[in-house]
């Protein structure tokens with residue numbers, strides 16, 4: 001079973017991956033990452049056939065449609081051997097060395113640098129796609145949020161949420177009082193205190209700092225609240241009592257970190273005004 005450390009993952013072009021389409025060397029592309037499923041395909045719970053069929057191809061959409069849980073996303077990293085690039089940096093380097101020996105022009109070197117940078121950016125994009133894929137709640141950005149109706153973890157179809165409904169949900173959260181119990185741990189308290197020091201200054205948008213002793217609700221705290229609602233929604237009783245915010249739409253959007261710092265919800269720390 002391949003277990004390649006993230007730092008050792010290699011860049012591959014689509015053409016290279018295409019050659020690995022046999023049971024003895026079976027690779028698939030998912031979210032711009034390359035997975036070697038040669039050993040795994042026989043043990044695949046969905047059967048070896050589907051993986052053989054997708055061998056050497058981009059299986060992102062097929063896998064997203066087939067899998068019901070986030071489990072595969074958690075397992076998949078074990079099989080990841082590389083990521084997709086348009087042009088391999090080494091190839092470009094070879095070309096440049098040849099060109100350099102022919103002429104003393106420094107321009108090709110800059111080109112290689114650019115290519116390397118582009119490859120690194122492509123890897124980062126693939127990582128970002130994976131982070132979204134592995135979020136709790138089986139949330140997948142590509143088939144939810146403001147796009148076409150997606151499937152939830154339990155398999156039921158969700159209604160598309162319109163932007164006005166989204167805004168209404170945010171306003172609802174904003175109108176609630178913020179309590180100190182929303183702060184999760186001692187560690188978060190420490191971070192909040194240091195953040196609060198900075199909040200004594202007027203905000204960058206010109207609005208005044210938080211009032212003395214009053215907790216301030218920010219986008220991050222809203223996300224925290226959304227998260228706790230997500231937990232409540234997983235309880236059927238809770239869903240019956242308060243079906244206000246479905247697990248797709250707003251929750252999905254906020255949990256995905258689209259507008260946030262790019263961290264996963266578990267890494268986020270609620271941000272308040274003065275401590």
Ligand code: HEM
Nearest residue numbers: 035045046050054059062063066067068069072075076079
């Ligand atoms: C490294 C890649 C993959 C891993 C680790 C993986 C893992 C799994 C796991 C754990 C399951 C059972 C749980 C579940 O249904 O979510 C499963 C089911 C399945 N997988 Fe994959 N899978 C991979 C790639 C793919 C790909 C590329 C396809 C392409 C179509 C696919 C199609 C399916 C199907 C059809 C099922 C059966 C779903 C069902 O019975 O309802 N898988 N896979």
